[in-house]
Amino acid sequence: MRAEPAVWTTGAVVLGGLPFLLSLFQVVQLTVFMAFCLLALSLDLIWGVAGILSFGQAAFFGVGGYAYGVVGINSGSTTLGLAGAVASAAVLAALLGYFTFYGRVGAMYFAVITLTVTLILHQVMGSTAGPRYAIGAARLGGYNGMTNIPSLALELPGRTPSVLEPVPLFYVVGGLLLVVLGLGRALVRSSFGRVLRAIREDEGRTELLGYDVRWRKLLTFVISGGIAGLAGGLFAGWGNFINPQVFSLSQSALVVIWVMVGGRGTLYGAIAGALVVQWLTNYLGAASVTYTSVLLGVALVVIVLIFPGGLVPAVGRGLGWLVERPRRALAVLP
Amino acid sequence: MLEARGLVKEFGGLRAVAGMDFTLRRGELRCLIGPNGAGKSTFFKLLAAVLKPTAGTIRFKGLDLPRLQPHEVARAGIGIKFQVPRVYEQLSVADNLWLAANFRHGRAAGAAVERALAEIRLGERRDARVAHLSHGDRQWVEIGMVLAAEPELILLDEPTAGMTHAEARRTADLVREINRRATVVVVEHDMDFVRQLAATVTVLHRGAVLAEGSMDEIRDNATVRDIYLGKRPHARG
Numbered sequence: 001m002r003a004e005p006a007v008w009t010t011g012a013v014v015l016g017g018l019p020f021l022l023s024l025f026q027v028v029q030l031t032v033f034m035a036f037c038l039l040a041l042s043l044d045l046i047w048g049v050a051g052i053l054s055f056g057q058a059a060f061f062g063v064g065g066y067a068y069g070v071v072g073i074n075s076g077s078t079t080l081g082l083a084g085a086v087a088s089a090a091v092l093a094a095l096l097g098y099f100t101f102y103g104r105v106g107a108m109y110f111a112v113i114t115l116t117v118t119l120i121l122h123q124v125m126g127s128t129a130g131p132r133y134a135i136g137a138a139r140l141g142g143y144n145g146m147t148n149i150p151s152l153a154l155e156l157p158g159r160t161p162s163v164l165e166p167v168p169l170f171y172v173v174g175g176l177l178l179v180v181l182g183l184g185r186a187l188v189r190s191s192f193g194r195v196l197r198a199i200r201e202d203e204g205r206t207e208l209l210g211y212d213v214r215w216r217k218l219l220t221f222v223i224s225g226g227i228a229g230l231a232g233g234l235f236a237g238w239g240n241f242i243n244p245q246v247f248s249l250s251q252s253a254l255v256v257i258w259v260m261v262g263g264r265g266t267l268y269g270a271i272a273g274a275l276v277v278q279w280l281t282n283y284l285g286a287a288s289v290t291y292t293s294v295l296l297g298v299a300l301v302v303i304v305l306i307f308p309g310g311l312v313p314a315v316g317r318g319l320g321w322l323v324e325r326p327r328r329a330l331a332v333l334p
Numbered sequence: 335m336l337e338a339r340g341l342v343k344e345f346g347g348l349r350a351v352a353g354m355d356f357t358l359r360r361g362e363l364r365c366l367i368g369p370n371g372a373g374k375s376t377f378f379k380l381l382a383a384v385l386k387p388t389a390g391t392i393r394f395k396g397l398d399l400p401r402l403q404p405h406e407v408a409r410a411g412i413g414i415k416f417q418v419p420r421v422y423e424q425l426s427v428a429d430n431l432w433l434a435a436n437f438r439h440g441r442a443a444g445a446a447v448e449r450a451l452a453e454i455r456l457g458e459r460r461d462a463r464v465a466h467l468s469h470g471d472r473q474w475v476e477i478g479m480v481l482a483a484e485p486e487l488i489l490l491d492e493p494t495a496g497m498t499h500a501e502a503r504r505t506a507d508l509v510r511e512i513n514r515r516a517t518v519v520v521v522e523h524d525m526d527f528v529r530q531l532a533a534t535v536t537v538l539h540r541g542a543v544l545a546e547g548s549m550d551e552i553r554d555n556a557t558v559r560d561i562y563l564g565k566r567p568h569a570r571g
Binding site for chain 2: 191194195197198201202204205206207208209210211212213
């Protein structure tokens with residue numbers, strides 16, 4: 001953990017330099033991948049750190065996306081849109097979390113409930129096709145989705161808002177990712193984070209040590225939901241579009257896969273997992289392989305079998321081994 | 335300090351605790367003994383508020399114990415050590431103790447951790463994961479957690495299970511030492527250990543209190559001999 005400042009500097013430098021090395025298309029691609037990284041990070045916070053598997057991150061992502069659209073279209077301000085995305089997803093998480101955590105619903109049921117809520121949203125948003133289904137000027141659009149969502153714009157007081165070009169947008173999303181990652185890491189390393197890890201290990205024991213686990217789980221879930229909502233808002237602003245597909249079963253599972261591949265509990269793993277899986281999906285798609293999803297599935301199974309703890313912990317152990325080995329070799333010398 | 339009246343706990347048709355009365359004064363050191371199935375573990379879990387009684391009352395410092403949430407039981411000042419060590423396997427020894435110390439000591443938790451580490455003599459292994467410790471050391475970690483939390487009432491369920499004879503002796507010394515600061519209830523199988531503690535002994539049988547007194551009084555009690563020791567020495571010949 002002492003190496004963290006180095007990781008941070010490297011991350012910021014790489015992020016700053018990438019637009020100069022990549023094509024515009026790649027920059028645009030990477031921008032949306034970073035929104036996905038935020039979504040993966042949100043799951044890792046509640047699942048990897050606190051040990052509560054939520055299949056509902058896609059729901060918060062989708063609600064965030066729709067909220068950004070509705071607020072953005074009606075108010076004309078994309079900053080307000082993003083705030084609305086975070087707030088609406090956090091409120092949904094608060095409601096869901098309050099009834100499940102204070103009702104002492106078991107972990108398995110919690111996973112099922114969150115998935116069910118996501119699938120219900122899929123149905124509900126799918127049946128909003130007519131012009132009747134509109135919030136202000138924003139038409140929900142049923143399965144065709146909501147269109148004309150405004151692009152993220154730079155809104156400074158006293159100036160006319162200017163839509164962010166791809167490269168500045170890349171920096172904004174990347175910057176947000178770094179900020180959220182930094183705050184998330186601070187949370188994980190705080191005493192609050194230590195208690196969360198204890199809840200992950202043995203919830204009942206933690207209660208008997210005097211910790212009210214209910215509000216701690218609720219707060220973590222609300223933060224996690226808010227981050228997923230932010231990711232959804234960025235996604236909608238990036239593509240000017242959102243449809244109920246974000247609430248689908250495959251989207252819900254994909255978030256879990258990202259975190260599983262990258263490794264749980266560090267937040268770095270979630271980001272690496274989202275990047276690797278999305279890059280692999282794109283690469284296989286671009287190579288116009290016939291059975292993209294079959295190959296992707298095989299690749300994921302192989303990764304999870306070889307590195308059951310995920311990629312990032314495995315790389316960490318590998319580095320540790322490389323550092324330790326010469327030291328040990330030297331130690332046996334006379 | 336603690337008073338249980340007419341305590342009953344049923345599991346389906348089984349009456350594990352059948353109308354028990356139990357009183358504990360502040361500063362006391364009490365041993366609970368009894369044959370297997372006497373209701374020791376169930377009674378222990380009722381005191382720890384892990385189980386809710388079917389009937390009867392338990393009052394701790396005037397609080398209605400069964401109505402409290404698990405974390406409120408700890409905050410009221412009750413610390414528990416389970417029969418099978420319930421420790422955080424994937425966390426370090428120091429982190430385990432810190433978790434126990436944090437809610438009572440807040441920012442001073444670090445100092446409480448150091449004191450507990452010294453008392454359980456695991457200072458050198460403070461950063462070791464608990465999963466890598468021996469069974470006996472895990473028992474010590476959990477005892478250390480109880481120490482770090484500094485509760486007023488300490489419940490110990492078979493603290494010497496899995497310990498060597500020497501370790502059990504050390505535990506007896508430690509329990510007597512802890513008793514200077516807190517009220518202690520020990521559930522124990524090991525009679526040598528109970529004798530070393532020199533505590534008041536409560537004998538449970540079929541979910542009720544059979545006898546109460548010093549170890550010598552209990553030993554001389556004919557009914558206890560009949561039932562608890564399962565033999566009738568006076569009936570021989």
